[in-house]
Amino acid sequence: MEKPEDEVAASMHDPRLTDPQGELVARAGMSEADVEQVVQVMNALRGWHDAADRMSEASRRYMRLNDTDMRALRYLIAARNQELQVTPGSLTTYLGISSASTTKMLDRLERGGHVRRSPHPTDRRALTVAVTDSTRADARQSVGRQHAHRFAVAAAMSRKERDVVIAFLEALTATEQAE
Structure with missing residues (x-):
């Protein structure tokens, strides 16, 4: 069962809630299922970002560095x-x-x-x-081990799946320059 704070966090990427008039997020012509799937993608990215932050913080604490x-x-x-x-x-x-x-x-x-x-x-x-x-050696035990797990996840994907992920992440990165 989701906690209220998890529910609020999950809704932060849902334009139906954050931009109900569609002033910023164009979704005309998208089905509800497509909008829902895009929201799932955005929430998965948020989950990854949060996990990456926690892993990075754990490594910094382990190494006692900033x-x-x-x-x-x-x-x-x-x-x-x-x-x-x-x-x-x-x-x-x-x-x-x-x-x-x-x-x-x-x-x-x-x-x-x-x-x-x-x-x-x-x-x-x-x-x-x-x-x-x-x-x-310390870095290999913390950061290196985490990187090996992430590499294994990407390696388990097919070449076509990796191409899609690469294209998506590069397009997402390019939105920084768009501003």
């Missing part, structure tokens, strides 16, 4: 897996934060034993940043 720290570590792990050197500048660019913020973050991550800074192998003026083995 969101930017976690993004930095994921980047450093991906770079290490590709045997690429990461400089503080490339991390600044990727994260979209100031170089001062990057320095403070790296100081904090280094104190916590998550990263190490070393001289760049070919540029004497530069440093490289790398994730430590212990942090990489």
Whole structure:
């Protein structure tokens, strides 16, 4: 049995309730069954978004890090897996934060034993940043395991089903630029 708060949350994506006059959400020519199915899609997306937030929060708590720290570590792990050197500048660019913020973050991550800074192998003026083995192992146990489960769900779909999902998600992402 749905709780009242679940019922309200589920109705937030139903244009029959949130936009009854159809001022924002075009649904002319759609059957009630089609509108209901679109609402189910939107509610499934909300469910996924909520689950992703909970998983991300659990990983941050497990690692005792904030969101930017976690993004930095994921980047450093991906770079290490590709045997690429990461400089503080490339991390600044990727994260979209100031170089001062990057320095403070790296100081904090280094104190916590998550990263190490070393001289760049070919540029004497530069440093490289790398994730430590212990942090990489911790991340594999939390974020890596979650990613493996999500990958398995996508892998279980047929190629045609994945093409539909890809097209849908890319079209959904493009709505950001439409504004």
